[in-house]
Amino acid sequence: MNLHADLKKLKRQILKKRDELSDQELFTSSAYEDYQSHLAEAATRRYRTGVHVHIIWDEAEDSEVAYTDNQFICENAANPITASFPTRLLKSLSLTGLTGHECGHLLFTDFTALQLYLTTLQSGQFYPCEPSPASLIYQQNLQEMTDAMKEKAVCLTIAKCAASLFNVLEDVYIEARMCQKFPGSFQDGISLNNQRFAEQIPSIQTQIDRHYEGFAIIVNLIIHYCKTGDINNVTGYTGEYLDILDECLPLITDAMYETDSKERFQAVNEVLVVLWKYLKPLAEEAKQAQTQGNGQQFAEETGSLLNGQIVGGSPLPNGKGKPKIKVKGKVNPRALQKGQATAQKVLQKETGRLSLTKTNSLSGGTNPGITKDFSYAGSGYTEAEKDIRSVMTKLATDLVNLSYEEELSEELQQQSDALYYGNIHKGIPVTIHRMSQVDVSLIAAYDAIKAPLLQISKRLQQSIKDILDRKQNGEKLSHLVYGRRLEPRLLVLGDGEYFSRTRLPNIPSEMAIALLIDESGSMSSASRITMAQQTAIILYDFCRSLNIPITIYGHTERYCVDLYSYAEFDSLDNQDSYRLMDMCPRSCNRDGAALRFVAEHLCRRSEPIKILILISDGQPNGEGYEGTAAEADLRTIKKEYQKKGVILFAAAIGTDKERIKRIYQDGFLDISDLNKLPKLLPKLISQFIQ
Structure with a gap:
């Protein structure tokens, strides 16, 4: 094919395709998923195995941003935060931040303790212990809350609100831990997301105007403060919400960085008491709903209601007994703060965006604005950019190879349609099957069995090394x-x-190899197809390692002659070794049509030595194709292509050896011991190299 012959053209197509990739194509590709999975595995491999990152593209407003089920991490590349960044590099860094965040939950969140905490609240009790407010007002709040928690629906509602609060503190904790342990792209991505996330939180006055629940407004203020150390108060609001925030901050500031999650549970308990004024209306509605018989439904809807008003109010992942990195004392928040400073510089470099206006303190004050640092030279994103370009190149290569394989399949079918198979095959269609994409299951299957087979191939290669050295040197x-x-x-x-x-030095004799394997149903007997498949794997590796062109086909007949292209002379995607794993017993065998196609396919090669090897276990047996007529057809094909320079060998591995020997005569190979088959054929080829 011209595409294979012109490698420069192929390279240009890859570069062109790389430039044309959309964000959706890039970020949802298996290549990019592998990239993020490798990052996740690098962070978690000491404590767990098998973490895989799956990336989707969902532009719906209510879609999840990211979550984990402890086996894999799912991220939505179309989420508003990631989508808001103007460059592909920043979008990728944002997704890396999501990966780092979810890895933080996998490594540091104590899901068992969290489940115990929420279950205890749902039963009307506090864990690890009941709050002990010093203020008289809050003591009264605690009493009212305790009385209200005698109702099941109220307990469920409070547990929902507690989960939202705990999620805020836990996010800060696990992100600080990740930034402290991985001060590279994870830190940069987490901080970048936090900076953009904070920009998207509405101002206090905006939330009031939109009639947000009081509890949701306070939680949003806590989120903003915890992530950036500030709040969005562009209008200079000075009301009760700031006063309540001042009451809450001392309770949560220290707990955020405690390694013992009980400290955060207790901090949330204390904050719930402080916020009882805003929880009370929700509790009253829950009690009324319970009276009317739908208290459970109201409690379940409370989370949805508040999460519509709490920015980033997604629930924690459901976890069960995860390994944790043991650390004593508190986490150093400086790593997270350092990342925030870096993120601010990166965002300031963006063009076409208005910077967020902030106040100096919680109670208002002057607006200092943001100073642009035009001398900023970057923060170590060189490797990230290199990684993304590498992923894009791989994806573009895969897409171009896919297009090429589809072209190749069409060309093979055209060759088959143009070929005259003889009167005995008249009216019998021939279909060429070739997988354009290889399923991961085939790759896994190949990796599981390849080691001993490739070792045989290497030994056979070594056995003719002296011959090759003499010819070359x-x-x-x-x-x-x-x-x-x-x-x-x-x-x-x-x-x-x-x-x-x-x-004088001489190069090895030029040759091309074709292997045709009978995939009739009888090949399932006595592990024949297994030995044929192993032979194909060894022979393919042997030839490829010695730069000998090889093609491998399987054949059967059902309603037509089915030819399965496993390996092609002109394949580009390096996936043919995996395609061989699709070989299996199927139906009947119309040997003549299959043999003619593969022989003609081989004749198109320019190499002077052309070897065609047929592996079969019995006689020709197709629709109207059997007996002496079928044998005569095969002898005719052999003689015809011998004149064209094709050397044919027929390896018989079944009980019909005499019949096959009668058909192929001097080209007959008696394979009495199946275990010798994988070694015999490469040695046969070695004779022609000599």
Whole structure:
């Protein structure tokens, strides 16, 4: 094909395709998923195995941003935060931040303790212990809350609100831990997301105007403060919400960085008491709903209601007994703060955006604005950019290879349609099957069995290494009757062989190999198809390692002649070894049509030595294709292509050896011991190399 012949054109197509990739194509590709999965595995491999990142594209407003089920991490590349960044590099860094965040939950969140905490609240009790407010007002709040928690629906509602609050503190904790342990792209991505996330939280006045629940407004203020150390108060609001925030901050500031999750549970308990004024209306509604018989439904809807008003109010992942990194004392928040400073610089470099206006303190004050640092030279994103370009190149290569494989399949079918198969095959369609994409299950299957087979291939390659070295490097021949040089030291022998000469370097004999395997149903007997498949794997690796062009086909007949292209001379995607794993027993076998196609396919090669090997276990057996007529067809095909330079060998591995020997005569190979088959064929080819 022209595409294979012109490698420069292929490279140009890859570069062009890389430039044309959309964000959706890039970020949802298996190549990019592998990239993020490798990051996740690097962070978690000491404590767990098998973490895989799956990336989706969902532009719906209510879609999840990211979550984990402890086996894999799912991220939505179309989420508003990631989508808001203007460059692909920043979008990728944002997704890396999501990966780091979810890895933080996998490594540091104590899900068992969290489940205990929420379950205890749902039963009307506090864990690890009941709040002990010093203020008289809050003591009254606690009493009212305790009385209200005698109702099941109220307990469920409070547990929902507690989960939202705990999620805020836990996010800060696990992100600080990740930034402290991985001060690279995870830190940069987490901080970048936090900076953009904070920009999207509405101002206090906006939330009031939109009639947000009081509890949701306070939680949003806590989120903003915890992530950035500030709040969005662009209008200079000075009301009760700031006063309540001032009451809450001392309770949560220290607990955020405690390694013992009980400290955060207790901090949430204390904050719930402080916020009882805003929880009370929800509790009253829950009690009324319970009276009317739908208290459970109201409690379940409370989370949805508040999460519509709490920015980032997604629930924690459902976890069960995860390994944790043991650390004593508190987490150092400086790593997270350092990342925030870096993120601010990166965002300031963006063009076409208005910077967020902030106040100096919680109670208002002057607006200092943001100073642009035009001398900023970056923060170590070189490797991230290199990684993304590498992923894009791989994806573009895969897409171009896919297009090429589809072209190749069409061309093979055109070759088949143009070929005259003879009167005995008249009216019998021939279909070429070739997988354009290889399923991961085939790759896994190949990886599971390849080691001993490739070892055989390497030993066979080594056995002819001396032959190849002599052909490539030349050798000195002595003890000759005549030659270019007289060797005086040989005169004493008196045998007349006194001369020597140097044989100049020569490349190995050029050859092309075709392997055709019978996939009829009887090949399932006595592990015949398994041995044929192993032979194909060894022979393919043997030929590829020695730069010998090889093609491998399987064939059967159902309603038509089905030819399965496993390996092609001109394949580009390096996936043919995996395609061989699709080989299996199928139906009947119309050997003549399959043999003619593969022989003609081989004849198109320019190599002077053309070897075609047929592996079969019995006689031809197709629709109207059997007996002496079928045998005569096969003998005719063999003679026809022998004249065209094709050397044909038929390896019989079944009980019909005499019949196959009668058909193929001098090309017959008796394979009595199936275990010798994988070694026999490469050795046969080695003879032609010599």
